[in-house]
Amino acid sequence: MKPRVGVVQFPGSNCEQDCVRAFRSLGAEVEMIWHAEEHLPEVDLVVLPGGFAHGDYLRTGALARFSPIMAAVEAHAAAGGLLLGICNGFQILCEAGLLPGALRKNAGLKFICAWTELRVDNVDTPYTGRATPGQVLKIPINHFEGNWYADDATKDRMVANGQIVLRYVDNPNGSLVDAAGISNGSGNVLGLMPHPERACEALLGSEDGKVILGSVLDLIGRSPRRPASELKAVSGLESAT
Amino acid sequence: MRFTAEVKVMLKEGISDPQGQTIERALPALGYEGVGEVRVGKRIELKLDAGDIDEARAKVEDMCNRLLANPVIESFQVEVS
Numbered sequence: 001m002k003p004r005v006g007v008v009q010f011p012g013s014n015c016e017q018d019c020v021r022a023f024r025s026l027g028a029e030v031e032m033i034w035h036a037e038e039h040l041p042e043v044d045l046v047v048l049p050g051g052f053a054h055g056d057y058l059r060t061g062a063l064a065r066f067s068p069i070m071a072a073v074e075a076h077a078a079a080g081g082l083l084l085g086i087c088n089g090f091q092i093l094c095e096a097g098l099l100p101g102a103l104r105k106n107a108g109l110k111f112i113c114a115w116t117e118l119r120v121d122n123v124d125t126p127y128t129g130r131a132t133p134g135q136v137l138k139i140p141i142n143h144f145e146g147n148w149y150a151d152d153a154t155k156d157r158m159v160a161n162g163q164i165v166l167r168y169v170d171n172p173n174g175s176l177v178d179a180a181g182i183s184n185g186s187g188n189v190l191g192l193m194p195h196p197e198r199a200c201e202a203l204l205g206s207e208d209g210k211v212i213l214g215s216v217l218d219l220i221g222r223s224p225r226r227p228a229s230e231l232k233a234v235s236g237l238e239s240a241t
Numbered sequence: 242m243r244f245t246a247e248v249k250v251m252l253k254e255g256i257s258d259p260q261g262q263t264i265e266r267a268l269p270a271l272g273y274e275g276v277g278e279v280r281v282g283k284r285i286e287l288k289l290d291a292g293d294i295d296e297a298r299a300k301v302e303d304m305c306n307r308l309l310a311n312p313v314i315e316s317f318q319v320e321v322s
Contacts, residue, residue: 059311066308095311102313104252109259149256149314174257 002029003220006043008073010035010053010064015086015197019049022197026214035067044220045082046073048089050195060103060145061091070096082126082216083189087143090191099184099191100158101150107174111144116194117169118180122162125183127190129215136169137208139194146193148175148182161185166192244289244297249318250310251282285309297321
């Protein structure tokens with residue numbers, strides 16, 4: 001059974017088709033989910049793509065976190081579901097409190113569109129299983145607010161827990177502890193500023209994005225989803241309770 | 242009753258403010274010496290209905306905590322009249 005991926009489209013998203021194409025090329029079934037929906041379809045992985053959701057007015061991600069779909073996305077994550085936020089999606093996850101910290105304006109006050117090198121600092125996550133410890137990935141960034149911040153206690157706890165999953169080799173934006181991608185405590189939620197979906201074809205300059213996107217599909221493949229209908233039939237709980 | 246609120250949102254102390262730093266570096270070039278601690282924030286104005294001024298203030302503070310400011314990096318001040 002193919003892994004199923006749902007890509008949420010907000011008004012102002014602009015990387016959703018890149019995500020659809022990349023995940024399809026890696027063998028997933030992908031569907032787009034409009035932000036005004038209140039329920040998620042049956043998917044193994046939810047992706048919040050890059051862009052400028054709701055114009056990024058007020059702060060990046062500040063309005064998107066109140067889109068109707070976000071309650072279902074939060075419930076999905078709370079139940080241990082896989083949730084990936086890329087760039088603006090990462091900003092939304094921080095605003096929603098699904099990931100710690102916040103993303104500030106880049107230290108140099110420049111919008112940066114460039115290739116970056118990322119070191120994989122934790123290979124024991126759903127998103128890095130294909131990587132070797134310390135492997136360096138070439139993946140582009142494209143953002144103005146990627147300067148991740150958390151207070152000292154939070155940052156120290158995350159470093160100790162291995163939640164700073166990806167670090168910039170040459171920090172472009174002032175991000176604390178060179179963080180490029182971070183996870184929540186249980187690892188099912190990952191947010192990263194670089195765009196792995198833009199680095200999945202040799203023609204585009206790098207295929208290293210497949211390490212991240214492919215890892216999570218591998219994991220789904222190893223632990224196949226069981227449809228809710230099947231679970232009910234197997235357990236018989238529905239009639240018993 | 243109709244109230245007017247002014248909300249000031251600033252980056253918390255200790256959080257680096259690259260906009261403030263850039264302005265601070267630019268001012269000496271215009272001949273202003275001895276300028277420091279430049280910080281850049283936001284001012285949000287709004288009007289709202291409430292039973293009394295305390296209720297109005299409480300409503301606006303709630304708005305700040307939920308939307309107008311990000312408590313991870315920003316602090317806010319509310320004035321209601």
